[in-house]
Amino acid sequence: MNPLSAYLLLSAMLFSLGLAGALTRRNAILVLIGIELMLNSANLNFIAFWRYSPHPEALTGVMFVIFSIGIAAAEAAVGLSIIVAVYRHFRTTDLDKINYLKG
Amino acid sequence: MTISFLLLAAITITGTAAAMSLKNAVHCILALTLGMVGLAALYLQLGAEFVGLTQILVYVGAVAILAVFAIMMTRSRTSETAAGSDPSRFSGLVTALLLFTVLAVAICTGISSQTLGGTPPEATVHAVGVALMQRFILPLEIIGVLLTAALIGAGMLAIEEKGEGR
Numbered sequence: 001m002n003p004l005s006a007y008l009l010l011s012a013m014l015f016s017l018g019l020a021g022a023l024t025r026r027n028a029i030l031v032l033i034g035i036e037l038m039l040n041s042a043n044l045n046f047i048a049f050w051r052y053s054p055h056p057e058a059l060t061g062v063m064f065v066i067f068s069i070g071i072a073a074a075e076a077a078v079g080l081s082i083i084v085a086v087y088r089h090f091r092t093t094d095l096d097k098i099n100y101l102k103g
Numbered sequence: 104m105t106i107s108f109l110l111l112a113a114i115t116i117t118g119t120a121a122a123m124s125l126k127n128a129v130h131c132i133l134a135l136t137l138g139m140v141g142l143a144a145l146y147l148q149l150g151a152e153f154v155g156l157t158q159i160l161v162y163v164g165a166v167a168i169l170a171v172f173a174i175m176m177t178r179s180r181t182s183e184t185a186a187g188s189d190p191s192r193f194s195g196l197v198t199a200l201l202l203f204t205v206l207a208v209a210i211c212t213g214i215s216s217q218t219l220g221g222t223p224p225e226a227t228v229h230a231v232g233v234a235l236m237q238r239f240i241l242p243l244e245i246i247g248v249l250l251t252a253a254l255i256g257a258g259m260l261a262i263e264e265k266g267e268g269r
Contacts, residue, residue, distance in 0.1 A: 016203035021123030023195030056224030074253035081261035087177040
């Protein structure tokens with residue numbers, strides 16, 4: 001196995017862990033953390049492909065990851081403040097109990 | 104595949120798996136910081152030093168603290184109840200496992216085993232700064248506007264409205 005596949009396998013495992021967390025956890029904050037993990041696994045893919053690409057001096061992979069980290073930080077801040085606002089309304093962050101839209 | 108990669112991968116997987124499986128939410132965030140440190144070390148090993156340092160700064164420094172504060176404000180530390188045979192949890196785990204299988208098969212069969220990338224590329228902080236100020240100046244400005252909007256929006260959402268009884 002070449003090093004690129006090893007990094008891609010690690011990234012796939014991180015993505016699956018994040019997806020499992022986002023689908024099975026009930027605390028809204030931990031669901032958000034799972035989504036952050038999925039974003040991070042995509043970042044690891046970018047860096048691995050950049051490192052083993054024929055033209056790494058263009059720095060495109062690094063730049064994409066820097067902007068992706070910035071957007072992930074904005075998403076985390078807005079998501080957590082939405083969770084705080086939802087908690088103020090429902091008095092809970094358990095996603096199974098926030099079911100007003102359930103048919 | 105070297106010893107250092109295996110060690111860092113083990114640290115990352117352990118941290119993130121603990122972050123997604125522990126009961127206490129604060130313990131989950133602490134385990135997440137361990138996983139993020141492992142990921143930052145992997146970035147450093149791949150030659151992307153600026154990204155590795157940014158990862159530590161943003162995820163270990165900012166996002167983890169933000170999440171701990173959110174847990175404190177929502178008092179959701181012990182709200183998670185253990186559920187044994189919940190069908191939705193089971194299907195979530197099966198979905199993640201199937202996705203990993205598909206991805207692993209695609210990675211193992213899709214990439215040729217030729218050796219690539221002999222020397223690690225140069226991505227010093229200086230080179231990244233020059234690129235940010237020349238070729239990527241427009242995305243940099245846009246991300247600045249986005250972060251300002253997110254800052255104001257997060258403050259507006261989290262601030263307590265007048266007349267809202269606690």
